[in-house]
Amino acid sequence: MGIHESRMIKAAIVRKTGGAMTIENVTIGQPADDEVLVRIVATGICHTDISVRDQLLPMPLPAVLGHEGAGVVEAVGRSVTNVVPGDHVVMSYAYCGSCDLCHSGHPAHCENVLPQCFGGSRADGSTGITDSTGTSIHDHFFAQSSFAEYALANKRNVVKVDKDLPLELLAPLGCGLQTGAGAVLQALKVTPGSSFVAFGLGAVGLAAVMAAKIAGATKVIAVDINPERLKMAAELGATHTINGKETDVVAKIVEITGKGADFALEATGVPAVLRQAIDCLGIFGTCGIVGAPALGTEVAVDVMGVMIPGKMIKGIVQGDAVSSTFIPTLIEFYRQGRFPFDRLIKHYDFADINQAIEDSENGKTIKPVLRIGTA
Template sequence: MKTTAAILNHANTELEVTDVDVDDLRPHEVLVRMVGVGICHTDLGVIAAPAPGQTPIVLGHEGSGVVERIGAGVTLLSVGDPVVLSYAHCGECDHCTADLPQHCRAFVPLNLVGARTDGSTPLHRDGTPVLGAWFGQSSWAQHAVVAENNAIRVDDDIPLDILGPLGCGIQTGAGAVLNTLDPEPGSTIAIFAMGSVGLSALLAAIVAGCDTIIAVDVSDARLDTASDLGATHAINSATTDPVARIQEITGGLGVNYSVDCIGFSDVVRAALECLQTPGVCATVGFQGMPNDVTVDQGHLLFGRTLVGVVEGDAIPGAFVPRMIELHREGRFPFDRLITTFDFADINTALDAVHRGDVTKAVLTFPTP
């Protein structure tokens, strides 16, 4: 069959929206008709600097849609199921079988290359391969070929088109708080960088019952959004020393927990140094590799912990439904982060993301 996809042909160029051929499904793969898909920082990184041999590629890894076809052996899903797509994992290694799929031994080849692990791709254009397995989905397209364990069936009482970011960006921020840090009610937390991941962490801190929630950013506009969503304090780190101000807010103690959502060296240091002892900082920001960060080992020696977090330490099959249930209860209004664009306007949406005009851009598809 044919479908329409947005193809990156070369670094830092507009995506080409064009028809591609979709191969027959392999066992345990499903074909998903996309309804919505988010734009994530990781996608932007590839647009800016694809690896050698990584183009042409269809990006996109925050998809939501409806199962249209299933391959032989599929048992977890049926045609017509509404699904949210998350990161790919093998389901067979020691980490996957120990409920640590975010640390799947094959995480990099399954998610960050763009091809299947055997080097093949389900997409072709005029007979030429187009990488179509980015994060196991390549969902900047009207259809995506997905492994069945990469798709989470969801209820249909919440609009499906806005659910895609629950599979990555929103999951990352919220999971860093609810899964990794798991703060006690009444605890204090500082969150650095108020993009979609940081704001998702903020919403999760409210769910957890944190008493003091401090938002840190260099943009007054983003800090205003954080305050509107429930931050108790806002610090513009372009004009104010965030560590000193956090110490002041907490009566000289520092916060119990912090989250770094950008990965800059000075931000990671500040997120660690603003902690009381003991205290835990979760770092989820990513600036590519290598990304050297220098910290004072004394901060660790005296009881502070710095922990890296992948995909919010989430098991998507459990955590995506949990976030949806929290939204249903009115406790996790992630929809307030989202601005939608027609899929045909993907390059306009990308420009808006680059300018910082939107918090989380989601592309929507016409109903067939």
């Protein structure tokens, strides 16, 4: 196939707010100069995909979503030098690479993060996918749109990985697992001997529990209302678990720590839970926020209860991690048995994408991963 030729593939398209994903025949073009065409092997499903489907986070529809893709490089644009065809890659978030935050080592907080990840096109407004009628479909979601057999990624968000581990295992490292572990190790910088609380035990919260153990926290407290999730957290390193339906969470955390927590991470997106995460902190404690509610969501806080103890509230995107170095670090932790994220994953066939999303929404599956192709 020539470098300028397009190809017919299958992709999952969401066409209306809250609608089901429909797998359709589409055409995908070749990579632009700074892009990489990736043959998708597997893609994780993340809460952000669901939030865009429901338009709690805005992105134009119809669109191909998916932003935890892993696959094999098929072709590269003229300016791409970091990967070559045949390389195995995990794809992560998009960033512009030219703003002050990108240059200062914080690309996850890129000044242009919204158009880069949620714009539904390249920066010039073009897209890479058209449907069977020749109509352009919004894509480039997180610079990948990996609910498809092929994806057009940017050279900045592909991370080369060793070929000895299966891509269907590595796929969710690109967002959810990176977010939880990075929040602990990169953004909050949880310290040895400290106390840490994870509110919400989905993939992000459980990744945070594993990372807190790696960081050397001696009190790792996991909070959820799902007994099975609490049991999993204990098996993955939590020293204490709290069922939020049965206990005064803040009082219990103060009892366990003796003074309030040093660090907390809110991963539910529920305002009342965020208030608990702030209230449970001790003096100079820090609460990180990774749970993503609808835009405009507000939470009330006790101002003096934050000011006098010197508490800090920190917004965190993608764990403030630089994917090109952090994802290989997580893989090494996995190899050492310190980050057993494989326990969170359940695989689904691509055709069952809507069932996988439903199982994620109702808590049946912690981290659904779609099998789309073969390496």
